[in-house]
Amino acid sequence: MRPAVAFVMVLLWFSTAARAGDVNVYVHTDDGHPVADAVVTIVPASEIGAAAKFSWPMKVVQHKLAFDPFVLIVPVGAQVAFPNFDSVSHHVFSFSPAKKFEIELYGRDETRSVAFPTSGIVALGCNIHDNMSAFIYVTDHPFAAKTDAEGKATVTGVPAGTATADIWHPRSTAPGQRVAQSLVVSPGTTTLTRELELRAQRKVRHGSY
């Protein structure tokens, strides 16, 4: 190989795969309201072979008769803890194909943990409190993050180059509750803004019945 060709190849290598960038994704509704709890996954066009690993705690807390967080992204195989900080018992369950399980009644300051070996979306409920709901997003992609209250998700360390941004939200009206968009990730910071149409929130009103 001639040195010039080798030099160009090295240059190309540095300018793309070897260099990583951050992707800021802003998700909003058509009337401009930020969309929180949307899961943003950046899938590079070329295989990267890295395993998914996330920095946030692998737990869903039950506090004040609600699950917290409402959406949790976990890697395939993760063990997720379900600590109960309420004074009442909860009975956590899911009938989602990705993980069907139930944790029978457990009370204050107790915890249980469940493994999630298959990728997919796991909808959580409590059999005692109908209006408790949450989602566990089990993925094998390493570049994922969820939007905050301002509708912003930051996915760090994404290899530069062409990629697809996949955005999922439990109330999205799109097929499978997800939309996809291609983008080119640059070595610095890449910004993507995406509008999402959401179904109106359904309030559970079963009272004490």
Add this chain to the structure above:
Amino acid sequence: MAHIRIAGLALALSLSVAQANEADGLWTFLDDFSGRLDVRAIAIDGERSWLKDSFGKTRFGNGEDLEGRFVLANAALVWQPQVMDWNLAGYVHAQANPGQYNGVDLVEAFLKWKPVPESDTRFSVRGGVFFPPISLEHDGPAWTPTRTLTPSAINAWVGEEVLVLGVEGTVRTLVDEHELQLTGAVFQNNDTSGTLLTYRGWAMHDTLATMFGDFAIPDRGPAWSGFYATQAPSTEPAREVDGRFGSYLRLDWTPPGPATFNVLYYDNHGNPEVVEEGQYGWRTRFVNAGVAVDLDEDTELLAQYMNGETVMGHWMPPEGWMADVGFASAYVLVSHQFECGLLAGRVDWFEVRDRNYEWIDDNNDDGWAGTISWRTPVREWATVVAEALYIDSDHPARVDQGHEPSQQELLLQLALQIDFK
């Protein structure tokens, strides 16, 4: 009454046994209890209360021009044991207040079976003593309204005369993002339902029927007492007299979006000709329709409309049943959540139409009411509620007690509600 005692005892026994099997200590046992203490400072200008044999539509009137006092509105204890493995949950509500017949009495007591859902279709069954699912306002502890202190006329009546001993099944499913729920029940122990509505008219208060209690019927004078010689001077709301089963059916529809709708049909199948210890069977039927809408994130609208009829006594030519009335009521309640509290306003309309023998007992009743309520939490376990309730009604039977048929009542309440769990 025998039925209800047996049912209550059986339920308490089965829950205790189940509890003993599962409890791993006193603390676990105590965790299943919660309670509500409600004390109030009240000021009232209006007629003597229906709880004191008169026609006043509120809880507290003494018939004086303007009076104020402190009252114990209610002390309630709720036991909610849960039985692992069986997906069973118990609910027992006992309470004490000076307005009820027995110092301490039971209100609701039921056992609910709710299997863990395996799909979007889920079901549950409950059996015992409970209020049918009519009120949109009562989602607080111990069957209390959470937006105002005083419930609407419709739900005040449900609370005083529609307590059943029965078995109720519910199926809920999702069809194209539309949530549908069907609830059906068969029941007994609600044969006297309609007595107060007929003899007293509508009322607005938060006094509840209890399993073993009764409510006085307003004193109507000798002509009335002669006509209804076999009617006891008080009514027992949870009473079975004819051995027949009643039933109700409710459909809930929640389309995608901020609104949910429901309609319920109730028929107690009472035999109006049966009388036992002065307690008549009343044939009471009604339709209730309800809607709840989130107008925005912090503003909610609730509305209900009820229309029904009831008859009792013997068929006496030429005019028919001894008592035969149609009744209807509606309300609209709007509440807005501010950072520091909840502001709620409600307008009620109500009427009872007497269909016969008005010259002996005129049971007509017409009126409207306005309620404004402000609720603010002061501690995690304490809430202060201030409420003004104004009722303007026309009730010809007031003449029997020497009062004007048209009365205006104003009730101001300042409540401290303490919750423990």
